[in-house]
Amino acid sequence: MTKLKQWTSLGGIGVFAVLLLAVAPLVLTDHWLNNLGKYCCWAIAAVGIGLAWGRGGMLVMGQGVFFALGAYSMAMHLTLESAGDRIPGFMVLYDPLAPLPMFWEPFRSAGFTLLAIVLLPVVVAGILGYALFKRRVKGAYFAILTQALAVALATLISSTIRETGGDTGLSDFKYFFGYVLNDPANKLMVYLIAAALLIVCLLAVRQLYRSRFGELLVATRDAEERVRFLGYDPANVKLVAFVISALMASIGGAMFVPIVGIITPAEIGAAASILMIAGVAFGGRASLFGPALGAMAVGWGQSSLGSTWPEGWTYILGLLFIVVILFLPNGLSSLPARFAARARRSPDQQQPAAVLPAPELEEVKS
Template structure:
């Protein structure tokens, strides 16, 4: 074949015609540049790319500037609580929406982060003595488990380390056995129920049913002061923004595309040489770390952490919130948590006897008319608007 090619005469290109127009230079956007016409870079593609960052900047301004000025301290505290739930929902959206792992036990990781922060606050308020609930329970010596949590650096580290390590261990045991779907969901739900039973049964160690409460100081700041509550709100909003950007970048990365591929065809990904168990375990651990951070922020914002806040029912409510907002979009998961939190507060204030039914009706209405949630409705409206604009 090589000899045949060498024996062929070289074909010379014809000389260029001076009268012919010069070929178009390739543009930065990947197509030929058009002279005398509208700029390619100013079309709808660029507007679509800028829409996401512009919307994020607008939401950041509203959350960080407008809300602290417009809301009274009580309502601002409620919004901070909703944002704590939104951080958990962001992790659920990452694990369930992008990875296909329906986790019904995020309350476990939320509780681990919350109890780590609550233990530090109780020891700090006690000033070296036993926490009040231990005195009431007849405990005479501080348990060894509580000792390290008197160090704020250790407590803050455990807020993330404990949920992540537990998620890594659970993922390594479960995903290696190819447990998925409803079986994985039931397993996480059982884990949440078991943790609640454990916490309730250890009255002298965890506070039992009442949990940890009566916090007065947060790193030198009076928790009852309005300025402290506004500062906590800003901290929660900033943490949510940072974690959202990190999750958004993760989804857009190669790992994120691999995660979606595992969700849509796990066996195909395995045949291509990747390990779906590793991808799912890492994603599950990231979502657990987000839930732990949310639990740690929830404690000073609300002033309590108890088994009632991290059992099966709260975990299911968070999954419902993600479904209402739209589990396939990270912004939809955050929006769903805020909307469901506000709906729960509004219905319980205005219609205390029927708010559970109204909340359930809201979920059924959204799931029936918009299976992809509120984010799916917004995407459909944008598609219609873009189609009309293109047709015009």
């Protein structure tokens, strides 16, 4: 990355931070600011996908698993915080005399909850990635396996109604680490936390792209065997990127819960994971800002068009995905470079060379 690109990317993050943290709260209504916070949560997960897929070549189609780990960890803590010393209401409906499940008890602690949001995805992604990458599982097989895990987890949560709320999910959160969620000032605080976390993730990924690890990751994507011959283990390089991607998905899921106010299996299954992938592909998976902006654009489309025209929105998303793959394989983020390259061409380069007739050609040769 050249010096100009380094400063351009850093300046872009600065402008993005000003827009999210300063301008948006001043010009947007509470409804749209809350929606923007939701888009930021998806963007956090998308930045991680951009690292793993765009730079590492790993099509992670099961990020809903790690999104769920963060989301349900946060939801369980907020549910217990709202219930106080009582058993959560949805559990009482199914079995009034049953005690609180043992795995819920630690989530009464705010510190344990924050630790779980960070460590659970790291441990799960570490074990899963080590098992897959050491066996050199990649390509379509890797994508199918990760997506199958997302489907399996969503099905498991749907079937454990008393422990997780099933298809209804967890909702009706009143407090966020002691702050009343219905207070507009606290809602703004939660939005600012989500937006700030998105900026931090962008800065972290930018630093990774500039580092030696970033170069190794691209080399592993393009020439894995050469990296192995140079003495590096491609499995370890992929594993680090996969774990970081999982951590960002978990953070996005954790902030999604207090902003939206509900988490259900529909938000973590195969469809949700594909929606994240679609946003990354739309924005440009190999760029720094492309995944985040693409995820926010797709989120806006889902909120705006999906609510007014739910059946049509599915077709629009599918058509958009096909068009991007066929005509813009590098996403919308590649458009400025294309326009700049076209502008740099001289008029002589843009016009095809004239074809000389045979007699004139002979004369030129002589």
